Amino acid sequence: MAEFERILLRDIGKPESWSIKTYEKGGGYKALKKALSSYSSDDIIEMVKSSGLRGRGGAGFPTGVKWSFVPKDTDKPKYVVVNADEGEPGTFKDRVILEEEPHMLIEGIILAAYAIGAHEAYIYLRKEYPLAKKRLLTAIEEARKAGYIGKNILDSGFDLEIYLYIGAGAYICGEETALLESLEGKRGHPRKRPPFPATHGLYSCPTVVNNVETLSNVPFIVLHGPTWYRQFGTEKSPGTKLFSCSGAVKRPGVYEIPLGSMTLKQLVFDVCGGMKEGHELLGVIPGGISAPVLTPEELDVPLDYESIAAKGSMLGSGGVIVLDKTFSAVTYARRAAEFYAEESCGKCTPCREGTPWLVNLLRKIESGEGTEEDYNLLLEVTHAIRGKTFCPLGDSAACVVENFATKYREDFEKLLKKPAAVS
Numbered sequence: 001m002a003e004f005e006r007i008l009l010r011d012i013g014k015p016e017s018w019s020i021k022t023y024e025k026g027g028g029y030k031a032l033k034k035a036l037s038s039y040s041s042d043d044i045i046e047m048v049k050s051s052g053l054r055g056r057g058g059a060g061f062p063t064g065v066k067w068s069f070v071p072k073d074t075d076k077p078k079y080v081v082v083n084a085d086e087g088e089p090g091t092f093k094d095r096v097i098l099e100e101e102p103h104m105l106i107e108g109i110i111l112a113a114y115a116i117g118a119h120e121a122y123i124y125l126r127k128e129y130p131l132a133k134k135r136l137l138t139a140i141e142e143a144r145k146a147g148y149i150g151k152n153i154l155d156s157g158f159d160l161e162i163y164l165y166i167g168a169g170a171y172i173c174g175e176e177t178a179l180l181e182s183l184e185g186k187r188g189h190p191r192k193r194p195p196f197p198a199t200h201g202l203y204s205c206p207t208v209v210n211n212v213e214t215l216s217n218v219p220f221i222v223l224h225g226p227t228w229y230r231q232f233g234t235e236k237s238p239g240t241k242l243f244s245c246s247g248a249v250k251r252p253g254v255y256e257i258p259l260g261s262m263t264l265k266q267l268v269f270d271v272c273g274g275m276k277e278g279h280e281l282l283g284v285i286p287g288g289i290s291a292p293v294l295t296p297e298e299l300d301v302p303l304d305y306e307s308i309a310a311k312g313s314m315l316g317s318g319g320v321i322v323l324d325k326t327f328s329a330v331t332y333a334r335r336a337a338e339f340y341a342e343e344s345c346g347k348c349t350p351c352r353e354g355t356p357w358l359v360n361l362l363r364k365i366e367s368g369e370g371t372e373e374d375y376n377l378l379l380e381v382t383h384a385i386r387g388k389t390f391c392p393l394g395d396s397a398a399c400v401v402e403n404f405a406t407k408y409r410e411d412f413e414k415l416l417k418k419p420a421a422v423s
């Protein structure tokens with residue numbers, strides 16, 4: 001890959017990268033000044049639309065299109081809600097922005113609010129990020145003192161307040177409708193959709209919910225324009241993406257890469273330095289635990305939304321988990337199933353009842369007590385969950401287990417009890 005200048009991670013390593021001083025020195029808040037003095041809200045939505053920016057929280061939905069669904073002529077208040085829950089196992093890329101470059105997110109929030117006509121924004125932050133909380137609170141105060149938040153921002157007549165809300169540690173509260181329920185002070189259960197948050201979101205008012213990384217791209221799009229932005233990435237997956245890489249590689253970490261500019265194999269073997277000494281590759285999960293695993297033979301795939309989807313997996317959150325042969329595929333499947341069973345919110349019967357079934361069957365197989373019948377039942381349970389729940393948590397549990405069980409069938413078969421020989 002040709003060298004490129006980091007965009008989202010540009011301030012990492014600079015002294016006090018999280019301060020307003022460092023952010024402004026690198027051009028921070030210039031986009032906001034430009035937007036408030038020269039662009040209408042519609043202009044901003046159009047720019048984000050033509051940039052092709054897609055949501056970085058997992059689903060990859062086009063951000064500008066989402067913003068354009070927010071009704072313009074409504075008496076209801078509108079809201080911007082930032083999804084900073086980052087609960088997907090293997091994902092820790094938003095953390096870098098929240099802790100090291102919080103002003104980039106804040107500028108993105110103000111631009112999003114201006115674009116949709118919101119005067120209140122909420123950041124829903126996972127409670128496991130105390131440093132992010134501290135840095136965000138300081139950054140919000142710095143931005144207020146500088147006149148970027150509050151009443152009549154930069155004499156434009158536009159008002160905005162940003163509030164920080166700390167979650168209580170539930171994976172399901174990263175799902176946008178459960179997040180909204182939680183923000184309203186209720187139990188974090190997903191809502192039926194439609195209606196979608198763009199029309200019926202927080203307190204049933206028009207709301208845009210966006211991921212931290214998604215919003216952090218917006219200042220660059222507004223400052224430099226969509227054509228500039230599109231020089232990075234591919235036609236359908238423009239821009240750069242943060243990948244958090246973990247597992248048995250030599251250089252785990254968070255990397256920024258123009259979408260489609262390299263393959264998953266290159267990310268694992270060149271950027272992350274390949275496998276640690278003495279560890280053998282079993283497979284790679286490309287987009288957080290909910291993305292189906294790819295075998296070593298399937299890694300020659302460009303890192304963009306379409307190419308990974310064509311391989312039957314997902315780019316998802318960009319949480320690349322490198323699995324090695326220290327554990328078998330059965331163990332990895334069991335660990336994933338345990339996570340989903342623990343985190344299932346219990347609203348939908350197939351997920352609430354089905355995920356513990358997956359765990360029990362996988363534990364039985366792992367311990368050598370499982371039979372061919374148990375293996376078949378495992379697959380049957382995945383079918384009983386899939387497509388029958390309000391939110392994708394159940395689907396993910398089913399998909400991940402089915403994927404491990406079919407792609408690594410031999411690992412499973414090795415552990416199955418053979419029928420007793422008839423003499």
Ligand SMILES: Cc1cc2nc3c(=O)[nH]c(=O)nc-3n(C[C@H](O)[C@H](O)[C@H](O)COP(=O)(O)O)c2cc1C
Nearest residue numbers: 055056057083085086087174175176210211214392
């Ligand atoms: C179970 C579950 C957990 C999720 N967790 C997160 C999360 O932690 N952070 C996030 O940004 N999106 C998460 N999502 C995706 C959100 O529902 C939603 O798609 C995202 O916030 C939209 O923002 P974006 O368009 O900017 O990606 C999760 C989805 C599901 C089904």
